[in-house]
Amino acid sequence: MKNSMKGFLEGHPGLRYTYFGGKGGVGKTVMAGAMALWFAQQGRKTLLASTNPVHSLSNLLNQNVFGKATEVDEGYGLHALEIDTRETIERSKTEIREKVNWFLKFADIPTKAEDFVESATMNPAFEESAMFENMIDLIVADQYEVYVFDTAPTANARRLLGMSKVYGLWVDKMLQSRKEARETRIKLSFRKKKEEEQEDPLLTYLASFRDRIDQMRELLTDDSKTAFFFVTLLESLPIAVIKRFIGWFHDFGIPIGGVIVNEVIDDSQLDENTTQFVLNRVEMQKRYLEEAQQSFERILGMVSLLDNEVKGVPMIKKVMSALFPGS
Numbered sequence: 001m002k003n004s005m006k007g008f009l010e011g012h013p014g015l016r017y018t019y020f021g022g023k024g025g026v027g028k029t030v031m032a033g034a035m036a037l038w039f040a041q042q043g044r045k046t047l048l049a050s051t052n053p054v055h056s057l058s059n060l061l062n063q064n065v066f067g068k069a070t071e072v073d074e075g076y077g078l079h080a081l082e083i084d085t086r087e088t089i090e091r092s093k094t095e096i097r098e099k100v101n102w103f104l105k106f107a108d109i110p111t112k113a114e115d116f117v118e119s120a121t122m123n124p125a126f127e128e129s130a131m132f133e134n135m136i137d138l139i140v141a142d143q144y145e146v147y148v149f150d151t152a153p154t155a156n157a158r159r160l161l162g163m164s165k166v167y168g169l170w171v172d173k174m175l176q177s178r179k180e181a182r183e184t185r186i187k188l189s190f191r192k193k194k195e196e197e198q199e200d201p202l203l204t205y206l207a208s209f210r211d212r213i214d215q216m217r218e219l220l221t222d223d224s225k226t227a228f229f230f231v232t233l234l235e236s237l238p239i240a241v242i243k244r245f246i247g248w249f250h251d252f253g254i255p256i257g258g259v260i261v262n263e264v265i266d267d268s269q270l271d272e273n274t275t276q277f278v279l280n281r282v283e284m285q286k287r288y289l290e291e292a293q294q295s296f297e298r299i300l301g302m303v304s305l306l307d308n309e310v311k312g313v314p315m316i317k318k319v320m321s322a323l324f325p326g327s
């Protein structure tokens with residue numbers, strides 16, 4: 001029972017934020033869907049959310065959930081949402097533009113904000129940071145009991161979280177140097193009183209930003225509230241990917257729920273007519289299952305390869321039954 005998804009969840013009754021990592025195409029979105037349906041079936045108010053620029057929830061659910069939290073048909077009250085990342089990016093650009101403009105004016109620098117804004121927002125990290133912001137917004141809004149996030153493939157998810165640490169450090173540095181600059185200015189100023197009374201809006205902004213990041217980091221590293229699950233196939237590369245991934249997460253102190261093995265070929269159906277092709281695949285899977293069992297502390301679920309792609313709630317329910325056997 002300990003090494004099962006059900007057992008894990010029973011041991012973590014306060015779990016609120018779940019994520020799925022693994023190589024592309026291994027079934028992260030499918031598992032997120034199955035997990036979210038399970039929570040909803042348990043009567044918990046659940047949101048299945050995607051903050052990736054490339055969404056797949058509408059496709060998985062066979063229902064449009066883009067831009068607005070939408071109740072999933074026949075989904076035990078589950079809501080799903082694909083966040084419009086482009087809108088967030090535009091909003092962030094506007095915010096950055098305002099802040100840069102304010103700063104340039106404050107520092108008396110006669111330059112157009114636009115150049116800074118372009119260089120700040122043209123890099124791929126910006127998109128990730130927008131995704132991260134979206135996730136934080138959802139969590140802070142606190143409208144659901146459980147959040148199941150369909151995360152981006154491996155490296156992105158790690159950076160997303162690693163970023164929270166980097167953000168914190170960066171903001172602390174900024175705060176420190178702003179404080180020093182301010183103190184120096186006050187010391188040098190003849191109109192001491194006035195300077196002292198004047199609030200530094202950038203300082204205020206940075207401080208509130210850091211608090212938000214700190215709060216987030218606390219949530220993301222709290223193993224009673226948060227868990228990352230890793231999905232793999234019984235193949236070399238997907239296993240190698242999550243081995244590395246788990247190592248990183250250990251380093252970041254991010255709580256690891258366990259591993260889900262997906263697309264296992266059901267060998268109870270093999271007979272003398274089974275083709276060599278299938279027999280070879282089954283053999284291969286046996287080898288990799290041994291490797292997985294040796295490498296991973298907790299394999300929480302094994303899901304069979306279904307005879308069709310997983311699309312629509314009835315199919316997701318099949319995966320859910322495999323992930324939570326006997327329910």
Ligand SMILES: Nc1ncnc2c1ncn2[C@@H]1O[C@H](COP(=O)(O)OP(=O)(O)O)[C@@H](O)[C@H]1O
Nearest residue numbers: 024025026027028029030263304305306309310
């Ligand atoms: N157990 C399964 N049986 C059959 N098809 C599956 C299974 N798990 C996933 N799939 C299919 O594999 C493809 C990739 O799954 P997906 O969840 O989109 O992967 P990821 O999100 O990791 O990129 C999809 O077409 C999905 O329907």
Ligand SMILES: [Mg+2]
Nearest residue numbers: 028029056150
């Ligand atoms: Mg996916």
